[in-house]
Every structure is written in C-alpha cells, then in structure tokens.
Amino acid sequence: xxxxxxxxxRKEIHWGAELRDDSVILPEFRVPWIHDELxxxxxxxxxxxxxxxxxxxxxxxxxxxxxxxxxxxxxxVDGDQTRRLLELxxxxxxxxxxxxxxxxxxxxxxxxRTWRSSDASNKPCST
Numbered sequence: 001x002x003x004x005x006x007x008x009x010r011k012e013i014h015w016g017a018e019l020r021d022d023s024v025i026l027p028e029f030r031v032p033w034i035h036d037e038l039x040x041x042x043x044x045x046x047x048x049x050x051x052x053x054x055x056x057x058x059x060x061x062x063x064x065x066x067x068x069x070x071x072x073x074x075x076x077v078d079g080d081q082t083r084r085l086l087e088l089x090x091x092x093x094x095x096x097x098x099x100x101x102x103x104x105x106x107x108x109x110x111x112x113r114t115w116r117s118s119d120a121s122n123k124p125c126s127t
Contacts, residue, residue, distance in 0.1 A: 001088070005029075030102040031089045034081040041071035 008029075016025050042060035049055025061067060082101070089099045 005092070028098040028100055029089055029093050030100060031086045032103040033101065034078045034085060036076045038073040038075065039071075040073055042069050
C-alpha cells in the first residue's frame, strides 16, 4: 500500500512541477472505497504482461450487437476494510494532507443504457 500511495503522490508532484497546465492540485489525499470486483457481464482477456511487462487486451465487445452482453454491475462495498484504510491514511498523512474518502465512479452506464434501449435507427453509429 505504501508504494501505491507513494506513486500517487509522485504523480501529483510530477504533474505540478513538469506539466504545468491548469490542473488544480489540492492539498488532499483521496482514499477509495474498497469494493468487490465489478462484473460488467463480459470478461476482458489480458494478453502478455508476464513479469510486469507490456500487455494488450482482447476487447469483448467486437460489434454493436455485442453491447447486449453488458450489464450494470452491483457494487458491494467492504465498509470495515474501507474504514481501516481511511484510518491508516489519516495516521500516515496527519497534519500534511486532508485525507478524505472519495472514489471517482465512471458514469458510463446511463449513456450505454440509453443506447441499448434505442431502436436501430437511433443508434449513434453503425459500421
């Protein structure tokens, strides 16, 4: 966990020192909710990556017809593990950073759900 947190902080430092764009860097450390692996209804096969090397993946959605394979996942949060991680972060960064619980959930599915419920003439693209 310490190495992961170090990488997160190093990325923030690099962003501010080297990229110098208009991104806002806040004096906070975000701890994610701990949850089960999300089941979207498809399996993503990773190809390569042995021993930490480069990898690619085989996309399970190969055509518009495959979109029906997707489903909205159920998110099951492990509250005890999340609280322990939050307390560890607070103990680690006390007086240095504001530690808060915050996960960025990707709001993809409302768009996909609308697409799935559309008839063929309203689909955004067909190739």
